[in-house]
Amino acid sequence: MLPLIPAALLCGALVGAHQTCVVPHGGKGVNDAIGLKSLLSNCSTDATIVFQEKTTYNISTPVVMSNLSNVEIQILGNLDLPKSIPYVQAAVNASGGRLYWFTVSGNNVTLSGNQDEDWGWVDSYGVPWWQAAAYTQPLGGLANRPHGWSISANNSVVRWLKLRKPIAWNLAITGNNNHIYGNKIDAAYDLDTPSVFPFNTDGYDISGNNVLVEDSWVFNGDDCIAVNKGNNITFRDSVCIGGHGASVSATTGVSNVLINNVTSKNSLYATRFKSSLNSVGNITNASDVTWSNIHVHNATFPIFATGVYFDQNTNRGLTPGNYPANSTATHISNFEWINVTGTINDVYPGDGSCVTNPCWYYVANVTKNAGVTMQLLNGTATNIRVLNAHLKPIDGQGESDVLCDPRSFTDGTANLGFKCANGPFVPT
Numbered sequence: 001m002l003p004l005i006p007a008a009l010l011c012g013a014l015v016g017a018h019q020t021c022v023v024p025h026g027g028k029g030v031n032d033a034i035g036l037k038s039l040l041s042n043c044s045t046d047a048t049i050v051f052q053e054k055t056t057y058n059i060s061t062p063v064v065m066s067n068l069s070n071v072e073i074q075i076l077g078n079l080d081l082p083k084s085i086p087y088v089q090a091a092v093n094a095s096g097g098r099l100y101w102f103t104v105s106g107n108n109v110t111l112s113g114n115q116d117e118d119w120g121w122v123d124s125y126g127v128p129w130w131q132a133a134a135y136t137q138p139l140g141g142l143a144n145r146p147h148g149w150s151i152s153a154n155n156s157v158v159r160w161l162k163l164r165k166p167i168a169w170n171l172a173i174t175g176n177n178n179h180i181y182g183n184k185i186d187a188a189y190d191l192d193t194p195s196v197f198p199f200n201t202d203g204y205d206i207s208g209n210n211v212l213v214e215d216s217w218v219f220n221g222d223d224c225i226a227v228n229k230g231n232n233i234t235f236r237d238s239v240c241i242g243g244h245g246a247s248v249s250a251t252t253g254v255s256n257v258l259i260n261n262v263t264s265k266n267s268l269y270a271t272r273f274k275s276s277l278n279s280v281g282n283i284t285n286a287s288d289v290t291w292s293n294i295h296v297h298n299a300t301f302p303i304f305a306t307g308v309y310f311d312q313n314t315n316r317g318l319t320p321g322n323y324p325a326n327s328t329a330t331h332i333s334n335f336e337w338i339n340v341t342g343t344i345n346d347v348y349p350g351d352g353s354c355v356t357n358p359c360w361y362y363v364a365n366v367t368k369n370a371g372v373t374m375q376l377l378n379g380t381a382t383n384i385r386v387l388n389a390h391l392k393p394i395d396g397q398g399e400s401d402v403l404c405d406p407r408s409f410t411d412g413t414a415n416l417g418f419k420c421a422n423g424p425f426v427p428t
């Protein structure tokens with residue numbers, strides 16, 4: 001008769017076997033990040049890491065799950081982050097001013113939430129941060145706010161995450177061949193109380209190649225998605241509420257981006273290209289970007305492109321739109337806006353992110369009926385088209401307006417799809 005082998009030794013002996021690792025729950029007041037850390041030495045390869053359903057875990061310190069391979073992380077229970085603002089600020093300050101509460105990296109990683117509406121939530125308790133920021137100088141968000149998730153992975157999946165009341169930035173995802181779907185980011189705020197605003201609650205910050213983001217619901221106070229760097233990136237079949245829309249945000253190179261079938265509600269921007277001024281001689285490029293089938297409900301700027309993006313936190317005291325005569329900007333080419341339809345917010349334009357005078361999003365000569373705004377330096381755009389755009393002020397008064405300078409376009413304006421002149425939108 002063969003001797004019995006202890007189960008623990010058997011698990012270790014089965015090299016390459018897939019194992020399930022349940023994160024221990026310590027109960028009230030116990031930091032469950034410690035129990036998670038204790039698992040990782042044995043559960044970073046060929047494993048499923050499970051936060052159990054109907055359990056609320058305390059994630060009182062930042063979590064790092066690095067060098068994962070063929071691992072699924074299942075957030076079936078809820079994850080509670082610390083509620084103390086001074087405690088979290090001290091942790092961020094100790095890290096040098098930038099800290100992600102969750103860091104995940106590896107290859108063939110699946111990060112899954114729970115499709116049950118009651119479970120699988122990550123609760124950051126951001127509302128008190130937003131409220132305190134309304135009374136703290138300088139305005140624009142408290143100091144030492146943490147970022148939510150840094151995910152650096154290839155051939156991976158992020159699905160069904162539910163992030164509730166984030167303090168600020170949500171999902172920064174870097175890597176190639178990734179599929180991101182079914183996620184919900186709830187930084188919802190009262191649109192009628194703009195003084196309590198969720199600053200910098202970016203939904204997705206995406207860098208990588210061959211990335212598909214779809215079936216997302218984002219209510220926040222910044223970019224719904226910002227495509228920052230990479231090639232062959234798609235964002236589709238999603239809803240963006242209250243923030244700064246579906247953005248391509250590039251000073252480092254972006255190409256082949258498709259943003260399709262997105263509904264924008266009560267947003268400052270519905271679609272946006274944004275790039276800050278480059279230093280002289282450092283010109284970068286963004287090419288082959290399409291926004292199509294965009295459904296706009298009450299956006300201040302439905303179609304917007306700027307090469308002179310103004311950050312109010314780093315440019316306080318300066319006026320947007322003022323820059324040296326020898327400034328350079330990202331060159332954009334083969335950009336299209338197709339079937340962008342809906343309403344312009346001409347009644348209460350802007351949003352609660354405006355805490356300077358003038359606002360960071362101020363554009364000289366733009367009207368409250370701005371449907372198409374092209375804030376581009378001379379000679380920085382080629383083959384730009386706006387086709388089948390139907391935008392009307394939400395109060396039904398007047399027509400959509402355009403801000404456009406023909407000198408921006410290296411190939412002229414004959415193929416733009418509209419008359420390039422400040423004034424009413426006239427399709428051509």
